Amino acid sequence: MSESSAVSGTAAEGSGRHGGGDALVFDVVVVGAGPVGENVADRAAAAGLSVAVVESELVGGECSYWACMPSKALLRPVIARADAGRLPGLAGAVREPLDTDAVLARRDEFASHWKDDGQLGWLDSIGVSLYRGHGRLDGERRVTVEGPDGGRTALTARHAVAVCTGSRAVVPGLPGIEDARPWTSREATSAKAAPGRLAVVGGGVVGVEMATAWAALGSRVTLLVRGDGLLPRMEPFAGELVAEALAGAGAEVRTGASVAAVERSRPDGPVTVVLEGGERLEADEILFATGRAPRTGDLGLETVGLEPGSWLSVDDSCRVRDSEWLYAVGDVNHRALLTHQGKYQARIAGAAIAARAAGDTPDTRAWGAHAATADHAAVPQVVFTDPEVAAVGLSLAEAERAGHRVRAVDYDLSSVAGASLYADGYRGRARMVVDLEREILLGVTLAGPGVGELIHAATVAVVGEVPISRLWHAVPSYPTISEVWLRLLETYRG
Amino acid sequence: MSESSAVSGTAAEGSGRHGGGDALVFDVVVVGAGPVGENVADRAAAAGLSVAVVESELVGGECSYWACMPSKALLRPVIARADAGRLPGLAGAVREPLDTDAVLARRDEFASHWKDDGQLGWLDSIGVSLYRGHGRLDGERRVTVEGPDGGRTALTARHAVAVCTGSRAVVPGLPGIEDARPWTSREATSAKAAPGRLAVVGGGVVGVEMATAWAALGSRVTLLVRGDGLLPRMEPFAGELVAEALAGAGAEVRTGASVAAVERSRPDGPVTVVLEGGERLEADEILFATGRAPRTGDLGLETVGLEPGSWLSVDDSCRVRDSEWLYAVGDVNHRALLTHQGKYQARIAGAAIAARAAGDTPDTRAWGAHAATADHAAVPQVVFTDPEVAAVGLSLAEAERAGHRVRAVDYDLSSVAGASLYADGYRGRARMVVDLEREILLGVTLAGPGVGELIHAATVAVVGEVPISRLWHAVPSYPTISEVWLRLLETYRG
Incomplete structure (x- = not known):
């Protein structure tokens, strides 16, 4: 057994760390050092537990290098320019296009140039040991790390193993897909230049955000959506407004368009997209933003009686069903595939692990300290398009499906x-x-310029179960966009 | 008795309107048709009461023509330009100054070119009668309107008179003040061109907003503040950040500077500002943003045993103390001199008037339908400077003065x-x-670019008295500025 590189923390020191046999013993072993794994580790360490984290790629995870951070770095100047362009007195000044090179350089900064040095110091500062390599379960409470040099390290968890390996983009198995070298969210957020023509497949959040970004950065974008609208999980008006705006920004939005095959005959040549029905489109790159799969295929799940490649079903403390020691936190449990919600679960799970390690009974009642209740009732999401879309809780359709007796109250933000x-x-x-x-709110959706920061008020109202009669006293400052709260309440009260 | 012009509504029709004598009888008479009076009228009319409103100037009030609307129309392009200028890829495009003429033209639109035609149709649509002229109380439940032609109309209120006359800017009685023709907020928001040099006296909200606007629109601004900082009622860091930014924008901020006299020797010449200590500064215009006084001096208060020129003290339903029928709503009651808070009071007072008119007992318990409880606990305010400042509830100093056992939790937004x-x-x-x-929040203050829309979440938390343990489940969307909520809660929990 050779040890994989423990670059930080106190792996070789501390009391009670080493077990009797050939394995390093920690209170908690976290597999995956994205924001979710980092937060589980942070909470457990803060509670005095010894913690090891295992990471096969960059510490900081998908969000830091290939998702939230680079995508929002690409989008923020696009949105600020659009905002400025809608103001006389300023509109003339922003008639010229964005400086794509400057935007990409700023994006590179926000992705830390795809290096994780900054994260290592933080792990070190909280006393967590990092093991670089591929982690696999090896029976109860055991994780084996296969290091970069092929050597293996066996870790044992006294209290808990937390799987925080996240998800990966799914590319459909279409004819020609391998030669086409399609982009996923990773390439779309880290590309070094704007392709001349970009085909985007999928009308969910990744699809519309990347279509918005690259259209503004110089690409001719065609957005291909199988269904009949964008952002299908949200209130219908959100996708409608984004579709209109994308068209206004020069992108072509095609609904009811299913990709049947792709062809790239020369490695340096264009890619041809063949639609069902036979129509052919040409592009320089094609992005598939068509869904996510759990990164659990090579995780040793079979050694603990679970199905490799499956999403891991958990209770509200994020503990895997029927297990005493195995937690699955973040995307991998399929409760809400969003960084902030995974971090929330991490705070809850880390506290639950610490409580159980201390012999305490965790508070897993609704909204208790050890229950990720918001996953069911109040998941917020902001789509950084122009216009922005922000939502929390249930849409009307979801609320009706769940059997609630509800009323949807709409208001035109332009008023x-x-x-x-x-x-x-x-x-x-x-x-x-x-x-x-x-008489409480189950959900709120906003779509329009500048609404992204408005949604947290709705999140507080939904989570706090603040009655409408009390919200009536929550005065929005005049003249902010938040005054829509007053208008919605007035409309509800008639 | 000649009737002043009843330009809308149903003054001459309807049942039970006319009393037995020489007066027109309404259920409710509202004096002042700014946003506050309009909302009292709206609520009362919606409850089925007959309503007259009396207005001596423009229907829509200070806010629509000389405050909120024009000031924010001046400031919005300033803020959007500053935001754009902080983004590589876009900064180059906004290096040129704002197009002042275009900004002023947009401001004129938002001030409806100082015409109230748009408001009249609305009053008409809700069935409220407008009497143009100066309204004065004339004993219990009676209001006399002196019309533009000097004629008088006597109105009698069956249930309530609501005084909603607001406040006016106070200009100190300094030597030379009359010849100096100083600006107040009215001239500062409606000026037709940027003065070359503008002296602004006062470091409150009006002072810092107008300094920000005119500095960006081309004026050389000197801000003269008697105290040692800006925005003295807010957390100290707010004024510090705004002062730094004003200096960065080319304005001169002078604290500890008291104006002793002003001189304008020629009507078309410059104004000289003489400071205590003898220093003299020259400017083209001087704005006094030094406080407000109630517009109650010529309101007939003496006919009902009240002091002309005084603020009107009210209970939580906005009814004047010891009166059964007189209400004072908005600035005039001195609870919170903000349009949105006056409108809130108007909703509460209108409902209380309607409840009492129907013989019901109003619910004036804390947070009840007929108590403006938020005036004490949760007044929000956004200052539209660069950076924006937004606050709700109590500052640390206010909370301590009120005897609460509190802890202030700070977080650096740049993190x-x-x-x-x-x-x-x-x-x-x-x-x-x-x-x-x-373990609830008493107040929140934010200062930084783009924070204006964040404060409503704090307002909901304060008003809803949502416990910290529940707020822990209110997840901010990543990566929004609202994630400061998580950081504040993490910092609090240690």
Whole structure:
């Protein structure tokens, strides 16, 4: 047994760390050092537990290098330019296109140039040991790390193993897909230049964000969506407004378009997209933003009676069903595939692990300290397109499906003074879904320029189960876009 | 008795409107048709009461023509330009100054070119009668309107008179003040061109907003503040950040500077500002943003036993103390001199008037339908400077003075991923004040680019009295600036 590189922390020191046999013993072993794994480790370490984390790629994970951070670095100048362009007195100044090189350089900074040095110091500062390599379960409470040099390290977890390996983009197995070298979210967020023509397949969040970014950075974008609209999990008006805006920005949005095959005959040549029905489109790159799969295929799940490649079903403390010691936190449990929600689960799971390690009974009642209740009731999401879309909780359709007696209250954001001041020709809409039994909010969706930061008020209202009669006293400052809250409540009260 | 012009509504029709004598009888008479009076009228009319409103100037009030709307129309392009200028890829495009003429033209649109035609149709649509002229109380439940032609109309209120006359800017009685023709907020928001040199006296909200606007629109601004900082009612860091930014924008900020006299020897010449100590400064215009006084001097208060010119003290339903029928709503009651808070009071007071008119007992318990409880606990305010400042509830100093056992939790906004993505070189700060007995929030203050829309989440948390343990489940979306919520809570929990 050779040890993989323990670059930080106190792997070789400390009391009670080493077990009796050939394995290094920690209280907690975390597999995957993205934001979720980092937060589980942080919480457990803060509770006085010894923690090892195992990472096969960069510490900081998908979000830091190939998702949230680089994508928002690409999108922020696009949005700020669009905002400025809607204001007389400033519009003339932003008529010229974005400086793509400068935007990409800023993106590189936000992706830390795809190096994780900055994260290592942090892990070290909280006393967590990092093992670089591929981690696999090897029976109960055991993880084997296969290091970069092929050597193996056996880790034993006294209390818990937390699987935080996340998800990966799924590329459909279409004819010609291998030669086509398709982009996934990774390539779309880390590309070194704007392709001349970019085909984007998929109308979910990744699809619309990357279409927005690259269209503004110089690509001719065609967005191919199998269904009949964008952002299909959200209130319908959100996708409609984004589709209109993308078209206005010069992108072609094609709904009802299924890709049947792709062809790239020369490695340096264009890619041809063949649609069902036979139509052929040509592009320089093709991005598939068509879904995610759990990164659990090569994780040793079979050694603990679980199915390799499956999503891991957990209870509200993020503990795998029927296990005493195995946790699955973040994307991998399929509760909500969002960085912030995974970090939330990590805070909850880390605290639950610590409580159980201390022999305490965790508080897993709804909204208790050890229950990720918000996963069911209040998952927020901001889509950084122009216009922005922000939502939390249940859509009308979801609330109805769940059997709630509800009323949807809509308001045209352009009628809010703060919105019309924000941008000339403001277009946007808001909806709140009211539980008529309890007179509380089940969900809110906003779409329009500048609404991204508005959603947290809705999150507090939904999570706090603040009654409508009390929300009536929550005065929005005039003239902000937040005054839509007053308008929604007035509309509800009639 | 000649009737002043009743331009809308149903003054001459309807049942039970006319009393037995020489007066027109309504259920409710509202004096002042700014946003506050409009909302009282709206609520009362919606409850089926007959309503007259009296207005001596423009229907829509100070906010629509000489405050919120025009000031924010001036400021929005300034803020959007500053935001764009902090983003590589876009910064080059906004190096040229704002197009002042275009900004002023947009401002004129938002001030409806100082015409109230748009408001009249709305009053008409809700069935409210407008009397143009100066309204004065004339004993219990009676209001006399002196019309533009000097004629008088006597109105009688069956249930309530609501005084919603607001406040006016106070200009100190300094030597030379009359010849100096100083600006107040009215001239500062409606000026037709940027003065070459503008002296601004006062470091409150009006002072810093107008200094920000006119500095960006081409004026050389000197801000003269008697105290030692800006925005003295807010957390100290707010004023510090705004002062730094004003200096960076080319304005001169002078604290500890008291104006002793002003001189304008020629009507078309410059104004000289004489400071205590003898220093003399020259400017083209001077704005006094030094406080407000109630517009109650010529309101007939003496006919009902009240002091002309005084603020009107009210209970939580906005009814004047010891009166059965007189309400004072908005600035005039001195509870919170903010349009949105006055509108809130108007909703509460309108409902209380309707409840009492129907013989019901109003619910004036804390947070009840007829108590403006938020005036004490949760007044929000956004200052539209660069950086923006937003606050709600109590500052640390206010909470301590009120005897709460509190802890202030601070966080540097530049450490929030969403903030660093929002603008390069982001500078900002957040503070939440926690009530340690109840573990709820008493107040939150934010200062930094793009924070204006964040404050409503704090307002919901304060008003909803949402416990910290529940707020822990309110997940901010990544990467938004709202993630400061998570950081504040993490910092609090240690």
